[in-house]
Amino acid sequence: MADPKTHKLSGETLDRLYTIVLSRKGADPESSYTAKLYSRGTAKIAQKVGEEAVEAILEAVRGDKAALAAESADLLYHLMVLWADAGLDPVVVWEKLAQREGVSGLDEKKARKS
Numbered sequence: 520m521a522d523p524k525t526h527k528l529s530g531e532t533l534d535r536l537y538t539i540v541l542s543r544k545g546a547d548p549e550s551s552y553t554a555k556l557y558s559r560g561t562a563k564i565a566q567k568v569g570e571e572a573v574e575a576i577l578e579a580v581r582g583d584k585a586a587l588a589a590e591s592a593d594l595l596y597h598l599m600v601l602w603a604d605a606g607l608d609p610v611v612v613w614e615k616l617a618q619r620e621g622v623s624g625l626d627e628k629k630a631r632k633s
């Protein structure tokens with residue numbers, strides 16, 4: 520488990536990444552990979568998220584921790600692009616996670632069914 524300082528850094532890193540990703544809206548697809556993704560449309564961005572998730576899963580099953588870290592970074596980046604494309608602020612996701620803190624995942628599952 521990472522120490523609290525690293526944990527804070529990881530949250531800030533994600534927020535910073537979202538700001539960068541958001542700033543690429545309307546940028547030149549020739550000079551920005553993020554802008555290229557936006558220009559391809561929501562379905563293509565969603566497909567990339569799926570592909571990166573599969574790649575991460577495969578590395579986890581293979582037991583390659585370094586490759587899992589790299590693929591996870593790709594997955595988080597593409598997920599951020601998907602959120603920005605959808606106009607979803609990460610704060611909304613952070614709030615969802617915060618609401619679930621201290622609640623058992625099993626209780627959460629029951630609440631979703633009812």
Ligand SMILES: N=c1c2ncn([C@@H]3O[C@H](COP(=O)(O)OP(=O)(O)OP(=O)(O)O)[C@@H](O)[C@H]3O)c2ncn1[C@@H]1O[C@H](COP(=O)(O)O)[C@@H](O)[C@H]1O
Nearest residue numbers: 536539540543550551552553554555567570592593596597
């Ligand atoms: N974190 C990332 C990041 N992670 C992964 N990638 C890109 O995601 C792509 C994933 O590789 P793939 O092989 O799946 O995709 P590909 O074959 O290159 O392209 P596709 O045709 O399949 O889409 C690579 O081109 C990576 O460079 C990223 N591209 C950008 N960022 C961040 O976004 C910022 C802005 O980038 P630009 O928009 O390019 O300026 C950068 O400074 C980074 O902080």
